[in-house]
Amino acid sequence: MKKLEIVGFKRANLGKKESKDLRAEANIPAVLYGGANQVHFYAPAILFRDLLFTPDAYEVTLNIEGDIYRAILQDTQFHPVNDSLLHADFLEITDKPIKVNVPLKFVGNSPGVQKGGKLVQKLRKITLRGAAENIPDAVEVNISHLDLGKSVRVSEVKVENVEILNALALPIATIDIPRSLRGK
Structure with missing residues (x-):
């Protein structure tokens, strides 16, 4: 698989209003699961472009405030009218098959x-x-x-x-x- 890095920041507040505010600042709320615990974070929307608009499969290196995770993009949610990215789900790569x-x-x-x-x-x-x-x-x-x-x-x-x-x-x-x- 090809490799890509996304730099993100942990989210303090979870909820609809906070997610809407993040999107207004050109950030995408996301979650990383599949490891020891879930990590809620956000990252600039521009970093997702190479990951979404390609037929290739990518292994993503998530750098969330200094913590490094290996993951794959599991799911995305898009706006129904303007097709902008609303949310991304990542699955952490462990010793389990993916x-x-x-x-x-x-x-x-x-x-x-x-x-x-x-x-x-x-x-x-x-x-x-x-x-x-x-x-x-x-x-x-x-x-x-x-x-x-x-x-x-x-x-x-x-x-x-x-x-x-x-x-x-x-x-x-x-x-x-x-x-x-x-x-x-």
Whole structure:
């Protein structure tokens, strides 16, 4: 997984009014759980941009007033109208296995695409469970054997030392046959 650091400050007061005041100052209230105790904190909204608007999976180093925590972003809440970030939940990385969505990366040249077919990506991310050290940046899917009308499924993907949580029969990508080639 890629790494990112967020510097935050502990929250003294919890509640709706205090959260609203933090957001007005361009800060995001957040919580870290999964460790020995929960840590309520806030951080500047600009630090969340690289974490939210990317397909990559990140391990986040949280620096909360000098205390360092390793975590992953577990959940986010957005405003229903203006899509601004309202709240973030982080899961502390311990010796327990974690569950992460990791992006898929296609490798190889498909003979079906070379014949005029279209590669249709059905799945953008795959869910993995395992130790944080074993989670890859991306999962490579080989499409060099896909011909017209064929698909690659989750069961054909192999990742070392982690468990794949998606349904094994789920298609990842398919080569669609264009109309001009269907009659042949």
